[in-house]
Amino acid sequence: MKFLFPSRACHRVLGALAVLAAIARLAVAAEDSCITCHEHQKQREAFLNSAHAQAGVTCRDCHGGDGKLKDETAHTAAGFQRPDNKKAIAAMCARCHSDVRRMNPYGLPTDQLDRYKTSKHGEQLFGKNDQKVAVCTDCHGVHDILKAKSPQSRVYPTNIPATCGRCHSDAKLMAEYKLPADVVAQYKTSYHAHMVFAKGDLSAPTCVTCHGNHGAVPPGAVQVGQVCGKCHVRQRELFEKSVHAELAKNDLFKECVSCHGNHAIQRATPALFATACSQCHRPGETKPFEVRDRVAGLLRQAGEACAAATERVRLATVLGLATDDEQLVLQQAGTQLKQLDVLQHSLSPETVAPVAKQAGELAAQTLASVAELERRERLKRLALAPVGLFLSGIALLCWLKRRQIEREEKQ
Ligand code: HEC
Ligand code: HEC
Numbered sequence: 291m292k293f294l295f296p297s298r299a300c301h302r303v304l305g306a307l308a309v310l311a312a313i314a315r316l317a318v319a320a321e322d323s324c325i326t327c328h329e330h331q332k333q334r335e336a337f338l339n340s341a342h343a344q345a346g347v348t349c350r351d352c353h354g355g356d357g358k359l360k361d362e363t364a365h366t367a368a369g370f371q372r373p374d375n376k377k378a379i380a381a382m383c384a385r386c387h388s389d390v391r392r393m394n395p396y397g398l399p400t401d402q403l404d405r406y407k408t409s410k411h412g413e414q415l416f417g418k419n420d421q422k423v424a425v426c427t428d429c430h431g432v433h434d435i436l437k438a439k440s441p442q443s444r445v446y447p448t449n450i451p452a453t454c455g456r457c458h459s460d461a462k463l464m465a466e467y468k469l470p471a472d473v474v475a476q477y478k479t480s481y482h483a484h485m486v487f488a489k490g491d492l493s494a495p496t497c498v499t500c501h502g503n504h505g506a507v508p509p510g511a512v513q514v515g516q517v518c519g520k521c522h523v524r525q526r527e528l529f530e531k532s533v534h535a536e537l538a539k540n541d542l543f544k545e546c547v548s549c550h551g552n553h554a555i556q557r558a559t560p561a562l563f564a565t566a567c568s569q570c571h572r573p574g575e576t577k578p579f580e581v582r583d584r585v586a587g588l589l590r591q592a593g594e595a596c597a598a599a600t601e602r603v604r605l606a607t608v609l610g611l612a613t614d615d616e617q618l619v620l621q622q623a624g625t626q627l628k629q630l631d632v633l634q635h636s637l638s639p640e641t642v643a644p645v646a647k648q649a650g651e652l653a654a655q656t657l658a659s660v661a662e663l664e665r666r667e668r669l670k671r672l673a674l675a676p677v678g679l680f681l682s683g684i685a686l687l688c689w690l691k692r693r694q695i696e697r698e699e700k701q
């Protein structure tokens with residue numbers, strides 16, 4: 291600890307210096323005719339709070355012009371620009387953000403424009419000069435750009451659906467591209483959105499986690515599993531062993547999405563077995579339904595056995611029996627059940643059966659052990675019965691004796 295203090299104090303001094311430097315830079319910027327003349331305009335307010343102003347970027351760094359000229363000739367000076375189309379905006383931002391030397395001090399990557407060009411947005415803008423797709427400023431803002439990590443930033447996870455939704459919920463705009471306008475609404479109903487918005491769990495995905503931020507593309511059938519598999523690693527491994535894996539490689543099956551959907555993914559329950567498979571398999575096909583019934587059956591049996599054991603333990607506990615050991619075994623069985631939900635992605639009864647068997651055995655073991663507890667309890671009661679009788683007998687005798695004495699005293 292002792293060694294940390296000097297370095298911490300050092301950091302404080304450095305931090306204070308950085309703030310002073312930023313203020314000094316702003317003071318210099320304030321001498322710019324741009325900022326004094328545009329003083330009351332909304333750009334200034336927004337700008338002064340931005341990541342750019344805080345890093346000392348001035349109006350002229352983006353717009354050019356001459357900051358010494360005090361009248362509107364400032365605008366006509368060499369190099370002045372007000373980008374009036376989205377390609378020009380991308381070029382303006384990239385002048386710094388694709389420049390390794392400029393970005394190195396901030397540790398920022400310089401691949402945003404390159405990635406953007408591979409996205410559907412970028413392909414449309416650079417390939418077809420489509421001005422309706424998103425460019426840098428549509429996602430980040432213009433003068434009020436904040437650091438991505440700032441919770442107020444347009445690209446902070448909790449703000450992402452609204453940022454994309456400005457266009458992707460616009461029914462008229464989306465109709466022009468034959469795209470659905472309900473992706474944001476669908477996403478908001480999902481378990482993922484519930485985790486992000488209701489539970490504050492930022493490890494669950496928003497739009498850009500699945501689509502990429504600068505390279506926002508619709509994942510193709512092959513990539514879909516990789517997208518989900520980034521987080522759900524084990525499910526993906528097991529899917530790769532399933533009968534559908536080969537189909538997915540040939541674009542005939544959309545991995546996870548075929549059963550779970552994409553935007554409105556809900557908590558998965560065994561009910562999914564009843565609906566998912568018959569989306570594609572017709573009643574005439576025997577094999578798929580045979581496999582489904584075996585796998586789902588194994589899961590159901592294990593689940594029912596554990597539920598029955600849990601109920602039995604609960605009742606025993608209510609009756610005052612000490613069931614700590616049994617609850618421990620039940621916990622193990624619960625872990626096996628969770629594992630079964632994952633393992634069934636192999637669609638292989640051989641993979642599922644051993645764990646289902648273990649869970650069933652643990653449930654049976656619990657039942658047997660509760661039965662033993664109850665038997666011992668009964669024995670205890672039986673053993674106590676004669677003692678009870680004996681004590682009651684004594685009490686009766688005492689009472690009779692006392693009545694006799696009382697009667698004798700009265701006479
Ligand atoms: C004499 C005051 C004055 C000075 C100095 C000045 N501006 Fe302006 N500027 C204006 C006014 C007025 C407008 C037009 C209203 C508007 O669009 O906000 C304008 C418009 C602009 C526009 C939008 C142009 C367009 O085509 O829509 C930009 C960009 C701009 N100024 C940037 C700058 C920059 C950068 C500087 C410094 C190099 C600067 N201004 C200096 C007053 C000034
Ligand atoms: C990070 C680059 C950047 C900086 C720094 C910047 N601007 Fe801009 N500005 C833009 C872009 C890009 C546009 C075009 C926005 C559009 O058309 O969607 C723009 C547009 C404008 C406009 C046109 C009206 C509007 O709001 O769209 C004015 C006026 C303007 N800027 C003034 C300023 C002033 C004054 C400063 C300094 C206080 C400044 N800008 C700093 C990038 C910048």
Ligand code: HEC
Nearest residue numbers: 341345347351352382383386396426427430436437438439
């Ligand atoms: C004159 C060079 C320059 C131009 C032009 C420029 N930027 Fe920046 N940008 C910077 C610097 C420097 C930072 C500050 C980095 C920091 O403080 O971490 C920054 C920060 C950012 C950040 C925050 C990064 C983070 O840490 O999360 C975003 C987003 C951003 N710029 C977007 C844009 C967009 C969009 C445009 C075009 C409208 C643009 N920039 C134009 C230099 C520039």
Ligand code: HEC
Nearest residue numbers: 380383387399402403406424425426429438445498503506
């Ligand atoms: C479709 C929306 C979108 C577009 C278009 C977009 N960005 Fe971003 N940008 C994001 C998101 C989302 C993040 C946050 C990344 C994260 O936290 O994972 C980000 C992060 C950044 C950062 C912080 C560093 C980084 O790479 O993570 C910079 C700088 C940046 N963008 C600049 C740009 C520039 C320059 C352009 C235009 C060439 C651009 N962005 C276009 C959504 C977009």
Ligand code: HEC
Nearest residue numbers: 410414422423424428453454457467497498501506507508
């Ligand atoms: C300024 C409006 C706008 C914003 C903001 C915007 N987009 Fe888009 N996006 C479009 C348009 C328009 C298209 C249609 C392009 C096409 O298909 O030719 C599109 C296409 C897409 C596609 C490809 C769809 C397909 O199947 O062709 C994806 C994926 C996408 N956007 C994701 C996002 C994400 C994620 C965000 C937010 C981070 C976002 N977009 C923000 C306008 C926008």
Ligand code: HEC
Nearest residue numbers: 451454458470473474477495496497500508509514547552
């Ligand atoms: C859990 C991952 C995931 C999340 C989160 C997600 N998407 Fe998607 N999205 C997908 C997949 C996978 C597809 C491709 C579906 C397919 O091929 O059937 C897709 C397709 C799309 C398409 C093309 C639609 C079509 O029918 O062609 C758009 C546009 C889109 N998403 C936008 C968004 C937006 C905006 C958000 C945020 C509100 C979002 N996505 C959130 C996984 C996701």
Ligand code: HEC
Nearest residue numbers: 518522525526529545546549558559560562563566631632
């Ligand atoms: C053939 C249909 C099908 C496919 C393909 C599929 N799943 Fe599932 N998934 C299910 C069913 C059915 C359940 C419910 C099991 C239960 O609750 O008994 C489930 C449960 C889940 C669960 C919750 C239980 C657990 O495993 O923790 C997650 C997460 C999940 N799936 C993710 C994925 C991912 C990721 C993929 C792609 C790699 C995928 N699934 C592919 C049918 C499928």
Ligand code: HEC
Nearest residue numbers: 481485493494495499517518521546550552555556557558
């Ligand atoms: C950025 C990481 C991430 C990505 C990408 C992702 N998920 Fe999730 N997912 C989560 C988290 C976190 C949860 C909530 C915690 C949990 O139950 O595992 C979750 C929950 C789920 C559930 C519900 C699990 C349950 O307990 O019932 C399913 C089903 C699911 N995801 C499927 C998918 C599918 C399909 C995709 C791809 C289209 C996908 N996920 C992409 C992180 C992710």
Ligand code: HEC
Nearest residue numbers: 533537543548549563566567569570571577578581582637
């Ligand atoms: C998106 C469509 C789709 C969904 C959903 C789907 N399957 Fe399939 N499945 C296929 C296709 C296509 C084949 C290959 C058909 C063939 O070979 O005749 C296949 C093959 C199979 C096979 C191998 C059949 C054989 O004859 O060897 C089994 C087993 C199977 N699926 C089980 C299931 C189960 C169980 C579910 C639900 C949990 C399910 N499938 C959901 C499309 C799907």
